[in-house]
Amino acid sequence: MTWAGLDQFGNLSDSDIENHSSTSVQERLKDCSGTYKQRYECKENIVIKSTNNTFYAMFGRLAIVVVPPIILATALHMLTRRRSDDDGPNDDLLQEHHRRHHRRRSSGRH
Numbered sequence: 001m002t003w004a005g006l007d008q009f010g011n012l013s014d015s016d017i018e019n020h021s022s023t024s025v026q027e028r029l030k031d032c033s034g035t036y037k038q039r040y041e042c043k044e045n046i047v048i049k050s051t052n053n054t055f056y057a058m059f060g061r062l063a064i065v066v067v068p069p070i071i072l073a074t075a076l077h078m079l080t081r082r083r084s085d086d087d088g089p090n091d092d093l094l095q096e097h098h099r100r101h102h103r104r105r106s107s108g109r110h
Contacts, residue, residue, distance in 0.1 A: 018050035025050045 032042035
C-alpha cells in the first residue's frame with residue numbers, strides 16, 4: 001500500500017493538479033473573449049471543469065491505492081475463516097428444535 005501510495009502521489013505533475021492559478025488553466029482563461037458576461041461564464045466553466053478533473057484524477061489515484069488492499073483483505077478473510085462448532089447451533093439443538101416445532105404443529109390435529 002505504501003508503494004502504491006508513493007507511486008500514485010509521489011510524482012504528481014502540474015497537469016495532474018489544476019486550479020485557477022496553474023499555468024495550463026491560465027492559458028485556457030486567456031482564450032475567453034466577448035462581453036464581460038461571456039468572459040466570466042467562459043472562465044467560470046474552465047475553472048469548474050479543471051477542478052472537477054483534478055478531483056476525479058485524485059479520487060482515481062486514491063481508489064488505486066485503497067481498493068486493492070480492501071479486496072485482498074476481504075478475500076483472505078473469507079478464505080481463512082473457519083466455521084467452528086461455537087459459531088452455530090449443534091445438531092442436538094437443531095433436532096430438539098425440530099421435535100418441538102413438529103409437536104406444536106401436530107398437537108392441534110388430535
